[in-house]
Amino acid sequence: MFRGKILAMFFALIWAGSVLAAGPDLEKASQLMKEGKAGQAYALLLPYEFEMAGNVRYDYLLGIAALDSGNPAKATFVLERVLSLDPNHAGARLDMARAYYQLGNLERAKKEFTILLGMNPPALARTTIHRYLAAIASREKARQTGLKGYIEGVWGHDDNINNAASQSQIAVPAFGNLLFTLNPTSRKTGDGYFGVNAGMQYDHRFNPDLGVHAGASTRNRSYFTNSAFNSQILDESVALGFGPDDNEIRTGIAMEQYDMGSARFMNMDGVTVSWRHAMGPSDLIDTGAQFFAYRFPAASLAINGFNQETLSAGWVHVTGSGKGMTFASIFAGQQQATNGRADGNSTLAGIRTGAQYTLRQNLDFFASLGIMSNQYDKQNAAFLATRHDTLYDASMGLDWHLNEAWSLSPRIDVTRNQSDIVIYRFDMTDVSLVLHRDFR
Template identity: 45%
Template sequence: MMARVKMISQVAALVGGVLCLTALQAETLPSSASAQAARPKSPELIQLELRQNQQAMAEAAARAEAEARAKAEQEASARAEAKARAKQAAREKQLSDATSLMNAGKPADAYALLLPNEFERAGEVRFDYLLGIAALDSGKPDKATLALERVLAVDPNYAGARLDMARAYYQLGDLARAKNEFNLVMKQDPPEAARATIKKYLDAIRAYEEAKKTRFTGYLEGTLGHDSNINGATSQAQIPVPAFGNLVFTLNQSSLETADTYAGFAGGLEVNHLLSPVWGVYAGTDLRTRSHASHREFNNADLAARAGFSYSRNEDVFRFGFMGDQYRFGRGYEPEPYRYGTGFNAEWRHPASPSDQLTLFGQFTQNRFVTTGMTVQDHDLTLMGASWLHVLGNGKSVVYGSFVGGRESAVAPVTSTNPNGGRPDGDKTLFGLRAGSQITWNESWDYLVGVGIQSGKYSRENLAFMAQRSDTTWDLSAGVNWHWDSNWTVRSQLAVSSNKSNIPVYSFDRNDISVGIRRDFK
């Protein structure tokens, strides 16, 4: 038993020794994997590993950059959305505040609130419509039409905007456009309340058009003044006459320049009646008188009458009429007229632009003298000319210019005292230019200035002076008007003129200063 135990112990010791030796060998002998790892790497392997490492780093950086960009874009988008919401809220608040002001009966305040943003928000239907009605209800119909036109350009069927556009045209006095817009709204079948309002406007327009078919205008005017040459005569009392060897003749006092104060009166009436939208007729008369304080022999009165018809096409106006004139001269204007005039005239007025008007005109007049000794002055006058009128930026002041050319044809018959017929100086060819302006300073004051020149040459030699008469006349006028209301005007005026002739008896200078008061009836 003991021997068996001893044997077992010896065997165990032997096995343990073997195991220890094996373990020791395992620690001292390298494995195949370690040996493989201990060998040096090839250059190709090193490059491959380097590229792999760089690619991994780039991918990591790209992921980080993409994540940062996405985060920045999200934050920017959030800020933009917040800003847009704030801007939209401000826009809505402006419209809401303006609407509240309109509802409170403060359209002027609503217009002042909206106006600063008109340029930025023009084209927004809600903004333009609110701006338009605020302008309209605060007395600015011209501004209202601009805003409402933008609304209708976007939405032609916006009945409310079209109705307010019609109201704006009505306030501006453009009744034709107002009527057209009201009728367009009626075709859109508006509510009954709107229809009743439109009907009132259309009735008012119809009543105005009926009244306008026949229109009367008139005026009365009184003047006080001083004229340095009431008879338009020369100041040269002694005239040498070539036909008599330059013998000097002395003119009598009535043929010399005479100064005097005077009182003038003028009045006129005209009626215009429309036969249709394009055809009309007119008639009118004017009376002008002048009475002198000391030299009543030079008192005079001029009565003129006219009648004719007019035709309108688009914005062009054509007029053709007949006229008559009777001029009286003397203390009590004498039993018979001094001169008669009859004839006709025609004109065409064309608006070349909203601020410019061109007028072409022509006239033919037969002038016949009644006073004994003056019948040799009978002549027919033919005139043609053109004028241009320009309205300045304020819409009230104007400048103008014109030219005229014509001929006086001497028609006195041959008699025993006038063996050659016609008048001593023969026919007259004339040409004239004129320019001027009327500047409106404000509602009460305006200023006038005008200058003109006219030349005239006669066809026959004047037998007494052995020369063909040639005259040049110029004139200058300036005045101030004070309007104390729309119908009453006080005018002060200075007129200076001069005629230079190669025949001295016809040369003269003249100065006229006056103050007048006028009442217009419209």
């Protein structure tokens, strides 16, 4: 009986393989497309892509099925195969142009439509092409100047509002490991909070290869019982952009003012240079260099001032279905103490990765993870050790889109700092709910 089951499974596998080997039913797929059932046609064709890629008829059907079932990124990949084999395939070029239009890559869509006009298409196709070109011109004009903004309310609880160690006493080696009791404000303290955040972004293109980008945002947090730690952060930036949207170099300045309680805690000013390049409809690379000066106005904190230079590189990928997005970035740099910081200069490096995925039409899931190492070069006089910190942070949550303008986002953020010096070790968990409103 056991032998009989093995034989049955063997023949079933052979039968299944022969079905795949037979290839997809292209006539059925074509009929499904004519009936407006692109999703069914896509499901029928996709399992055979590995075996059938390079077959012009199959690739064209798969490409238009992907496009008409809401997968324009996938469509561009497949239709590129068609055009590489048959550059004069007018249908593939038209649908390629439509796919880029849906993806918002207006420059590439315009290029494909213009090539089509030079191929002397039939009157009906020519009318369609002109309609798309008029829509692209309208969208390009609207994109020459854009102003958008947001406002959001935040409610949450942070179990370590001062990023402090949890111990109430610490041993100090410079004093023979004598135990010192920490002031309550220097120990881990939790509290609930509410806040209001807002921001705006202005973009203007003088021509396709020159633009200006300016933005400002504010983040405000008020704690229920520990008002001394209330914070107000204001960020401003302005940059010139050189090149088209999909291959742009930006150079500009950025500033931040950070108030805690009723006093200024920190000022940051700096310059930035970045290069963003689209490597197709689904991938983007972003590299940059930054120089920032951090200064602490209070006399008791001024010793902590430093300058920081960093280099960074990142990559963003959108899945073929358009429902998912992943990103990864790396950075490295150094800090130069400007006023005798206790731990001296430092070198830093880190990575960050994350993803976002559409669970359903109005619900997205997101998550990210970051790690940063910071190695200092001066022995701390009090703790008789050279400081080395490793900071870990993780976030995840949901974006529930109530409509085109409003969204509600529950999220959790966890941070842990490991350090050779006990006073710098801390962990923090922040749970919040964000009500967000976009303005465009």
